[in-house]
Amino acid sequence: MTASSTHAAVLGLGRMGTAVARRLADHGWQVTGWNRSPVSTPQDFTVVTDPLEAVAKADVVLLALYDGTACRDVIARIEPALAARAAVVNISTIAPQDAAELAVNLRSSYVHAPVLGSVPAVERGSLRILAAGQAGPAYEVLAALGEVHHVDDAATAAALKLIANTSLAGAVSALREALQQAAVLGLSRQQALDVLALGQLGGIVGRKRDLLTGATKPAEFTVGALAKDMDLLSAASQHPLRYAAELAESPAGPDADIALAATVPPVDASVLAPLESYIRGHATGDPSHFRAAFLPSAHVEGVRDGVFVSWNLDEYCAKFSGGPAYDEATRRRRIDSVDVHGTVATASMTLWHGADTFKDIFLLVRTGTEWRIANKAYHRS
Structure with missing residues (x-):
């Protein structure tokens, strides 16, 4: 079967589906496209408003849809109109379980073929295609789009x-x-x-x-x-x-x-401020820095000498003498990560204090215009 005698239906005319349809049309396939929402822009291939019309003469039906739900819905609509010889090729990115179910339901007519690459790769014919399913006209279509890599089954390909x-x-x-x-x-x-x-x-x-x-x-x-x-x-x-x-x-x-x-900008300095106050508290031994860093209701929790401990802010501050540790010059602290989620944030820090290494995990909240530490948990090793 040559490209000029093969009818291909492309269902899903988003960026990828449109690029695929154009590529096939440019390489001699007779292409009919359909989209779930109306397509107003003229194309270099036939576009119809009825999916059943799109697949009526198709040797290969190619799905370029958003998710597994869309794939199931569209296949349910077109399955009664599929010609006995037609192969369904699905290049959509969907869950492995969805791919496995489609492969079982459509049996030998289904080729799951997710692609690596975007519109420019389609236009160049340089997609990398992970294809699972029986060979036939479907693979002729895929070969026009890029390099086919055979995979054992649909779930693995997905x-x-x-x-x-x-x-x-x-x-x-x-x-x-x-x-x-x-x-x-x-x-x-x-x-x-x-x-x-x-x-x-x-x-x-x-x-x-x-x-x-x-x-x-x-x-x-x-x-x-x-x-x-x-x-x-x-x-x-x-x-x-x-x-x-x-x-x-x-x-x-x-x-x-x-x-x-x-291109997201760096974390705002206001989020880092309580963490930096916390570091100054350790560096100087001055508990006022901890009071600036934590909410008054904050707790510090962890395992100390094999026993779980939970200190309120006053109890925690009482552990600091007001002066730096004798070996402060050799101690180091590093903020490892900060993740902001609206008015709350999480952060982690590593502290190297003499022979001990501490991993601190913080929950921060924004109160008005400033951020404070709501709670801290730590691990000592």
Whole structure:
């Protein structure tokens, strides 16, 4: 079967679906597209308003939809109209369980084929495709889009796609931290990007530099879409995933390109102020710094000499003599992380005090215009 004699239906005409439909049309496939919401922009392929019409003559039905719910809904609508020979190819990013259920329900006609890459990769035909399912016309369509990597089953293909996207989420997170540190050090955005382009983040910097320096252009991959993928991964694994919360709470907003999630400014100095007061309390032994850092109702809790202890602020302050420790010159403290969630924040700190190392975990709250520590728990090793 040649491209010119193959009918392909593309269901889902977002950025990726539209790019896929154009690519196939440009390479000789007869393409009919359909979208759940009306598409007003003229396309280089046929667009219809009825999904049943879109699939009626299709040899390959390609799904480019947002999530598993959308895939199930659309397949339920079109299944009665699918030709006996038609293969359903799903490039959507969905949960492994959803992919497995679709594969069972559609049996041999289903190819789960999530892709690595965005619109530019589609246009170049350089997607990396994780395909699980029987060979046939579906693979001819996929070959026009990029390099096909065969995977054992649909659930594995879906899981591997989510794992691949953690590297993208991680790159966004690492880039954000690098740019924040550069800003605090007084380096310009251009200087920071110049050097980051030479290292491990060079790929994302090269692809996104215009957005990172203030250009306005349509998103290739949105913050919301990547956040959705990280939520799917966390739900599938039942294991915490930091990137899921970071992306979901990004001030860039869900419709922004992922590059804008890396342009979040550093943590405001007001959040760091009580942590810095806490450090001064340890450095000087002056409990007034702890009273400035903590809320009056705060507690400090942990295990001391094998026994759980819980001190209120007065009891904690009473442990300090008003002067620095004899070995203060050798002691070190480091704020490890600060995560702000509206009017609350969490933070961690490591303190090296002589032979002991302390890991402190803080809960902070904003009271009016200032931040204070509500509670602290610690581990001593």
